[in-house]
Amino acid sequence: MRSMDFRPVFLVNGILLAILALVMCVPAFVDWYTGHKNWQVFAASAGLTLFVGVAMAFASNTGGARLNVRQAFLMTTLAWVLLAIFASIPLRFSDLGLSFTDAFFEAMSGLTTTGSTVITGLDHAPPGVLLWRALLQWVGGIGIIVMAIAILPLLRVGGMQLFRMESSEQGDKALPRAAQIAVVIGVIYLLLTVAWSAAYWFAGMSGFDSVAHAMTTIATGGFSTHDESLGYFDNATIDAIATFGMLMGALPFLLYLKTIQGDWRALSNDSQVQWFLIAVGAGVIVAAGWLWLDDGRSIFDSVRYSAFNVVSIITGTGYATEDYTLWGAFATPLFFFMMFIGGCAGSTTCGIKVFRFQVLYAAARTQMHHLMLPHGIFVPHYNRRPISDEVIVSVLSFFFVFGICYALLALGLGMLGLDFLSAISSAGTAISNVGPALGPIVGPAGNFQSIPDPAKWLLTGGMLLGRLELFTVLVLFTRSFWRG
Amino acid sequence: MRSMDFRPVFLVNGILLAILALVMCVPAFVDWYTGHKNWQVFAASAGLTLFVGVAMAFASNTGGARLNVRQAFLMTTLAWVLLAIFASIPLRFSDLGLSFTDAFFEAMSGLTTTGSTVITGLDHAPPGVLLWRALLQWVGGIGIIVMAIAILPLLRVGGMQLFRMESSEQGDKALPRAAQIAVVIGVIYLLLTVAWSAAYWFAGMSGFDSVAHAMTTIATGGFSTHDESLGYFDNATIDAIATFGMLMGALPFLLYLKTIQGDWRALSNDSQVQWFLIAVGAGVIVAAGWLWLDDGRSIFDSVRYSAFNVVSIITGTGYATEDYTLWGAFATPLFFFMMFIGGCAGSTTCGIKVFRFQVLYAAARTQMHHLMLPHGIFVPHYNRRPISDEVIVSVLSFFFVFGICYALLALGLGMLGLDFLSAISSAGTAISNVGPALGPIVGPAGNFQSIPDPAKWLLTGGMLLGRLELFTVLVLFTRSFWRG
Numbered sequence: 014m015r016s017m018d019f020r021p022v023f024l025v026n027g028i029l030l031a032i033l034a035l036v037m038c039v040p041a042f043v044d045w046y047t048g049h050k051n052w053q054v055f056a057a058s059a060g061l062t063l064f065v066g067v068a069m070a071f072a073s074n075t076g077g078a079r080l081n082v083r084q085a086f087l088m089t090t091l092a093w094v095l096l097a098i099f100a101s102i103p104l105r106f107s108d109l110g111l112s113f114t115d116a117f118f119e120a121m122s123g124l125t126t127t128g129s130t131v132i133t134g135l136d137h138a139p140p141g142v143l144l145w146r147a148l149l150q151w152v153g154g155i156g157i158i159v160m161a162i163a164i165l166p167l168l169r170v171g172g173m174q175l176f177r178m179e180s181s182e183q184g185d186k187a188l189p190r191a192a193q194i195a196v197v198i199g200v201i202y203l204l205l206t207v208a209w210s211a212a213y214w215f216a217g218m219s220g221f222d223s224v225a226h227a228m229t230t231i232a233t234g235g236f237s238t239h240d241e242s243l244g245y246f247d248n249a250t251i252d253a254i255a256t257f258g259m260l261m262g263a264l265p266f267l268l269y270l271k272t273i274q275g276d277w278r279a280l281s282n283d284s285q286v287q288w289f290l291i292a293v294g295a296g297v298i299v300a301a302g303w304l305w306l307d308d309g310r311s312i313f314d315s316v317r318y319s320a321f322n323v324v325s326i327i328t329g330t331g332y333a334t335e336d337y338t339l340w341g342a343f344a345t346p347l348f349f350f351m352m353f354i355g356g357c358a359g360s361t362t363c364g365i366k367v368f369r370f371q372v373l374y375a376a377a378r379t380q381m382h383h384l385m386l387p388h389g390i391f392v393p394h395y396n397r398r399p400i401s402d403e404v405i406v407s408v409l410s411f412f413f414v415f416g417i418c419y420a421l422l423a424l425g426l427g428m429l430g431l432d433f434l435s436a437i438s439s440a441g442t443a444i445s446n447v448g449p450a451l452g453p454i455v456g457p458a459g460n461f462q463s464i465p466d467p468a469k470w471l472l473t474g475g476m477l478l479g480r481l482e483l484f485t486v487l488v489l490f491t492r493s494f495w496r497g
Numbered sequence: 498m499r500s501m502d503f504r505p506v507f508l509v510n511g512i513l514l515a516i517l518a519l520v521m522c523v524p525a526f527v528d529w530y531t532g533h534k535n536w537q538v539f540a541a542s543a544g545l546t547l548f549v550g551v552a553m554a555f556a557s558n559t560g561g562a563r564l565n566v567r568q569a570f571l572m573t574t575l576a577w578v579l580l581a582i583f584a585s586i587p588l589r590f591s592d593l594g595l596s597f598t599d600a601f602f603e604a605m606s607g608l609t610t611t612g613s614t615v616i617t618g619l620d621h622a623p624p625g626v627l628l629w630r631a632l633l634q635w636v637g638g639i640g641i642i643v644m645a646i647a648i649l650p651l652l653r654v655g656g657m658q659l660f661r662m663e664s665s666e667q668g669d670k671a672l673p674r675a676a677q678i679a680v681v682i683g684v685i686y687l688l689l690t691v692a693w694s695a696a697y698w699f700a701g702m703s704g705f706d707s708v709a710h711a712m713t714t715i716a717t718g719g720f721s722t723h724d725e726s727l728g729y730f731d732n733a734t735i736d737a738i739a740t741f742g743m744l745m746g747a748l749p750f751l752l753y754l755k756t757i758q759g760d761w762r763a764l765s766n767d768s769q770v771q772w773f774l775i776a777v778g779a780g781v782i783v784a785a786g787w788l789w790l791d792d793g794r795s796i797f798d799s800v801r802y803s804a805f806n807v808v809s810i811i812t813g814t815g816y817a818t819e820d821y822t823l824w825g826a827f828a829t830p831l832f833f834f835m836m837f838i839g840g841c842a843g844s845t846t847c848g849i850k851v852f853r854f855q856v857l858y859a860a861a862r863t864q865m866h867h868l869m870l871p872h873g874i875f876v877p878h879y880n881r882r883p884i885s886d887e888v889i890v891s892v893l894s895f896f897f898v899f900g901i902c903y904a905l906l907a908l909g910l911g912m913l914g915l916d917f918l919s920a921i922s923s924a925g926t927a928i929s930n931v932g933p934a935l936g937p938i939v940g941p942a943g944n945f946q947s948i949p950d951p952a953k954w955l956l957t958g959g960m961l962l963g964r965l966e967l968f969t970v971l972v973l974f975t976r977s978f979w980r981g
Contacts, residue, residue, distance in 0.1 A: 083869060169868060303912075346911035346920050350904045373897040380894040381972050384653060385567060402886055409893030410864040413857040416900065420834045427830035428787075433918060433935075436830050451917075488865050 017495075021080050022088045023073035029092050030066030033099055034059045036148055040103070044141030051107055051139045058103040065099070083494060085168055089160065090486050093477055097121040100149055107142050109134075114466045121473045123149030125480040126157065126361055128235025128331035128448030129455075129472065131462045135240050140221060146236045147225040154232025154361035155202050157480065158266050161359045162198070163191040171411035171482045172372060172404050175395060176267075176358055198266050201273070205231050209258045216250040230258035233361045235331030235448040242457070243321075244334040252321045252334060263289065263328040263356030284396045285357045289367045296323040296351055300337075300344070307341050322457075326351045329362045331448015333457035345434075345451055352441045363446030363479050365415060371395055372408040414483050419444050422475045429468045439464075443475030501979075505564050506572040507557035513576050514550025517583055518543045520632055524587070528625030535591055535623045542587040549583070567978060569652055573644065574970050577961055581605040584633055591626050593618075602945065602953045607633030609964040610641065610845055612719025612815035612932030613939075613956070615946045619724050624705060630720045631709040638716025638845035639686050641964065642750050645843045646682070647675040655895035655966045656856060656888050659879060660751075660842055682750050685757070689715045693742045700734040714742035717845045719815030719932040726941070727805075728818040736805045736818060747773065747812040747840030768880045769841045773851045780807040780835055784821075784828070791825050806941075810835045813847045815932015817941035829918075829935055836925045847930030847963050849899060855879055856892040898967050903928050906959045913952045915939075923948075927959030 041055035080088060101120035105113050115131045122129045123146050135143065165173040209227035214220060222238050229236045239245035243255055264286055271279035280286050301319035304310050310318075318335055325332045326348050337344050355364020375393030382391045392399045423440035431439065431454075438451035439461075449457040454464070461469065478486050488494050525539035564572060585604035589597050599615045606613045607630050619627065649657040693711035698704060706722050713720045723729035727739055748770055755763035764770050785803035788794050794802075802819055809816045810832055821828050839848020859877030866875045876883045907924035915923065915938075922935035923945075933941040938948070945953065962970050972978050 082871065086868075169871060342914050342916055342920070343908075343911045345917040346907050349917070349921070350908060373894075376890060377894045377898050380891060381968065381975055382977065384570075384968055384972055385975075385978060387566065387653060402890070406860060406886070406889060406893070407864060409890070409897065410857075410861045412900070413893065413896055414861050416896070423830050424827075424834060427827045430826050432826055433829040433833070436826070437833070484865065484868055488868055491865055491869075493866065494869060 017083055017087070018075075019084075019087075020073035020075045022084050022091060023069045024075060025080075025088050026092050026095055027066045027068070027070030027073065029096060030062055030099060031070065032066075033096055033152070034063035034066055036152055037062060037103065037145070039148060040141035040145040043144050044139055047140055049108075049139040049141060051141050054106045055103045055141055055145070058099070058106070061102065062099045082168065085164060086485055086488050086494070089164060089168075090477075090481060090489055093121075093124060093481065097124050097473075097477075100124060100145075103145060104142065108139055109142060112466075114469050115462075118461065118469045118473050119146065120149060121476050122448075123234070123236060124153040124156070125446050125476040126150050126153045126232050126234040126329070126363070127443065127446040127476045127480075128229070128329075129442060129450075129476075130236065130448075130460050131469070133240060133460060133462060135238055136245075138238075143225055143238045144221075147228040147234075147238075150232040150234030150236055151206065151228035154234060154262070155199055157361055157363075158198060158202065158359060159195045162267060163195060165482060165485070168485065169403075169407065170484045172369060172408035173358065173482065174407065175368065175372075175400070175404055194267070194270065197270055201266060201269050202231065205258075205261060209254065209261075212254045212258075213251065216254055217248060218246065218251065226255070227258070230255055230330070230332075231262045231361070233259055233262040233328045233330040233356065235325070235329075237332065242333045247334075249317055252317055255332060256321050256324050259324050259328045259330045259332075260290075260293070262330075263360045263362045265357045265359035267359050284371065285368045288371055289357050292354060292367065293324060293327055296327060296347070300340075300347060303343055303347075304340060307343070322348075323351065326447060327354050328356050329364050329445055329447040331442075333449060336456060336458040338451050338453075338456045338458075349438060349441065349451060352438070352445050352447045355445060365412065365445075368395065369408050369411060372400055372405060373412060375400060376405050376409065411483065414487070415444070418475070418478055418483060422471060425471050426468050429465050429471070431464060431468060435464070439468075439472060440475060443472040444479035446476055446479050501567055501571070502559075503568075503571075504557035504559045506568050506575060507553045508559060509564075509572050510576050510579055511550045511552070511554030511557065513580060514546055514583060515554065516550075517580055517636070518547035518550055520636055521546060521587065521629070523632060524625035524629040527628050528623055531624055533592075533623040533625060535625050538590045539587045539625055539629070542583070542590070545586065546583045566652065569648060570969055570972050570978070573648060573652075574961075574965060574973055577605075577608060577965065581608050581957075581961075584608060584629075587629060588626065592623055593626060596950075598950045598953050599946075602957050603630065604633060605957045605960050606932075607718065607720060608637040608640075609930050609960040610634050610637045610716050610718040610813070610847070611927065611930040611960045611964075612713070612813075613926060613934075613960075614720065614932075614944050615953070617724060617944060617946060619722055620729075622722075627709055627722045628705075631712040631718075631722075634716040634718025634720055635690065635712035638718060638746070639683055641845055642682060642686065642843060643679045646751060647679060649966060649969070652969065653887075653891065654968045656853060656892035657842065657966065658891070659852065659856075659884070659888055678751075678754065681754055685750060685753050686715065689742075689745060693738065693745075696738045696742075697735065700738055701732060702730065702735065710739070711742070714739055714814070714816075715746045715845070717743055717746040717812045717814040717840065719809070719813075721816060726817045731818075733801055736801055739816060740805050740808050743808050743812045743814045743816075744774075744777070746814070747844045747846045749841045749843035751843050768855065769852045772855055773841050776838060776851065777808060777811055780811060780831070784824075784831060787827055787831075788824060791827070806832075807835065810931060811838050812840050813929055813931040815926075817933060820940060820942040822935050822937075822940045822942075833922060833925065833935060836922070836929050836931045839929060849896065849929075852879065853892050853895060856884055856889060857896060859884060860889050860893065895967065898971070899928070902959070902962055902967060906955060909955050910952050913949050913955070915948060915952060919948070923952075923956060924959060927956040928963035930960055930963050 037055050037059035041052045044052035097120045101116035105116035166177040206227045210223045213223035225238050268279045297320045300323050301315040304315040321334050322337045353365050355366040356362030358366050358368045379391040379393045423437045426436035434452040435455050439455050442450040521539050521543035525536045528536035581604045585600040588603050589600035650661040690711045694707045697707035709722050752763045781804045784807050785799040788799040805818050806821045837849050839850040840846030842850050842852050863875045863877045907921045910920035918936040919939050923939050926934040
């Protein structure tokens with residue numbers, strides 16, 4: 014390999030920044046329209062971001078050179094960091110008076126669709142800021158889907174090569190085809206958001222709340238416009254709408270496309286979707302049973318609160334209608350382990366993701382057969398297709414690296430003074446992009462305001478790592494990446 | 498495969514029971530000699546165990562038939578269960594008044610060298626019982642070493658095929674060679690125990706305490722003759738002797754044999770030993786630094802308490818000289834994650850074990866290179882030898898299954914009413930065969946007496962699973978194992 018040509022990396026990042034600047038105009042307009050002087054902050058930030066973005070893009074114009082693998086890794090990681098930095102500017106200078114640490118934490122939490130927040134007093138925050146937080150998650154969500162469909166499979170990160178599209182094998186057609194698909198999926202994403210806005214509105218939310226929550230529901234992000242999250246509305250219909258919305262956001266978006274193209278069984282035939290729904294169902298039943306038997310609630314209430322909060326945690330959304338850590342001794346470990354599951358690949362969710370558990374299970378099963386018949390040949394399958402050894406090792410390595418990163422993150426947080434429960438649950442919520450952690454401080458009823466600044470930076474790093482499937486970031490820290 | 502011939506399985510188990518009966522005569526003699534009427538319990542138990550063992554052996558005599566793979570799995574798992582059942586009999590009927598659950602928990606904790614206890618008032622317990630607990634760990638320790646050297650590599654469990662001896666490839670010579678090696682290693686084990694008994698005695702322990710602690714030190718078991726564990730003696734020399742003894746127990750015993758045979762660099766050249774000592778060193782330095790800076794202790798005290806307790810946890814011994822969970826916020830996550838590390842393969846330690854981390858690290862590293870150069874060929878290495886794909890998948894599957902079993906165990910304990918910290922640390926301490934968990938109830942200053950009986954049974958299962966490297970037990974629960 015030659016030394017790296019940074020121009021294509023900067024070109025893409027410049028374009029993305031310019032897009033971010035355009036998105037910033039929305040809260041600027043809303044704040045101006047509703048008479049909040051905060052609009053100036055958004056307008057100025059948009060101007061700055063647009064200027065930097067356009068300048069970067071022009072300065073690095075390559076006349077259509079293609080990205081190689083190393084450039085693609087750098088481009089992806091850099092994009093999330095740069096976008097988070099620029100997205101944090103209006104938060105830093107808004108009326109909320111956030112420090113840069115807090116603003117960057119909030120921006121990264123938004124763009125990665127994590128949903129952890131350092132802001133209290135959301136109910137009285139200017140609408141521009143609330144909309145900006147929702148927009149960050151919404152933009153982050155579609156960014157992740159496109160990345161998971163078009164980029165990660167080519168980079169072969171953590172077993173994502175399982176989801177290479179047939180056409181992507183033939184180099185030339187790959188990119189235009191991917192671009193087309195990205196546009197169609199963007200439209201689906203938009204339509205789902207519109208549908209959920211309407212549903213929320215009919216169920217009684219204000220127009221503003223409907224749009225903001227629809228965006229963070231479909232993106233499985235979890236930012237709310239109220240400190241109490243969706244618990245603020247205390248409305249079973251809204252809970253149900255949110256529950257289904259989070260599930261929609263957690264399914265593979267490529268399958269929606271196939272469904273529209275006439276393959277009506279695309280979703281129901283997909284083993285990842287089946288496993289995901291079984292996992293969710295099991296979690297809901299266990300938690301509801303616990304609430305019913307141990308907490309003495311009605312069956313309806315048990316199912317309502319269990320379904321909402323379990324779906325919120327498994328999909329990594331992070332809404333809450335209650336402090337489920339008060340549901341008794343069993344709830345804490347249950348919600349703790351559910352944080353790591355995640356949704357389907359090619360959705361807006363994070364975490365380990367269901368297909369990896371399928372591959373790991375298939376590998377472990379094959380392993381057992383192999384133990385009994387050492388000379389037999391057993392091939393693990395995923396979705397009725399054999400899994401190559403390369404994919405198995407990729408997925409298994411992902412699981413190991415996930416474990417190590419998680420442990421180091423939790424240790425770091427402990428070293429910075431967080432108590433045990435806060436440390437190990439915050440590390441999990443960050444790397445899985447869930448949102449709230451567990452316990453009185455950073456749990457669903459608390460937020461991340463009070464933890465020390467270095468801990469916030471660690472968590473921001475954890476969110477980025479988790480969001481980019483670890484390896485995309487970690488390869489940048491190897492010597493051979495830079496030596497070429 | 499034909500349906501299984503159980504006779505060789507029962508033959509081996511009968512012989513093992515007969516050996517256990519002979520070991521039971523030692524506490525019987527000691528109790529008789531010191532005038533405790535408990536000697537009758539041990540004598541009766543020994544008689545019963547001997548009778549059952551001999552009967553089983555005679556009834557199943559096969560005239561030297563060899564074990565096949567399925568029989569070896571069944572024999573191994575059954576041996577640990579049967580020995581624990583019979584070992585619990587004298588505990589059940591001793592003066593301590595233990596229930597069968599408690600007695601079985603204590604016996605399994607002993608034989609698996611876990612070291613979790615349900616007994617309080619050790620300081621006033623009859624000497625026979627104390628000696629029996631120590632003997633169980635001692636016998637369990639040598640049993641594990643022999644199993645790890647002679648059986649598991651042939652069964653290819655969890656990557657243990659890495660440690661197949663050259664000669665074991667040639668079927669016929671394998672067993673006699675393994676038997677010879679087992680005898681020599683048994684002698685080394687005995688000599689180490691004698692040496693450590695002497696050291697403890699010179700440092701000021703009573704003769705009885707010296708022998709009991711030497712047995713549980715070299716076995717990295719962790720049972721003590723005092724409720725306060727080694728903290729009872731409050732003696733820096735004893736702490737140092739114990740620290741080195743636990744490290745000796747955590748190294749691969751096969752390398753002691755090689756050292757004796759004249760290969761003086763066998764230990765220092767082994768990459769597993771190097772990694773293990775680096776991990777221990779890092780843990781000791783971090784914990785000592787924390788104690789020195791945060792707790793304001795002298796450097797000597799910081800190193801003394803850190804070295805002892807870190808080594809005790811990493812090696813899965815489970816002695817304590819202090820309640821390290823009171824060392825501040827950082828200590829809890831540090832000790833929590835250290836529980837899972839374990840020592841070297843072929844030692845008395847449990848946990849994930851260092852060689853697996855090496856294989857996992859090598860696989861993850863290869864994975865990263867592969868991401869950057871998709872068409873390059875990279876081969877991970879262990880101890881300067883290439884690792885086969887089969888070993889990588891074995892080890893990675895082990896790691897995944899370990900994670901799943903751990904999570905299910907913790908969830909089960911939560912469901913049975915344990916608080917979060919007790920649940921997730923007890924699950925870890927059981928599956929890694931460490932001993933104490935974390936927190937006020939089951940931590941180093943507490944014990945497992947007060948937790949509900951079903952939780953004790955779950956933990957007993959966790960100890961067995963962890964001790965037999967998971968797969969040895971889990972294959973018995975597959976349909977294809979029994980269908981043949």
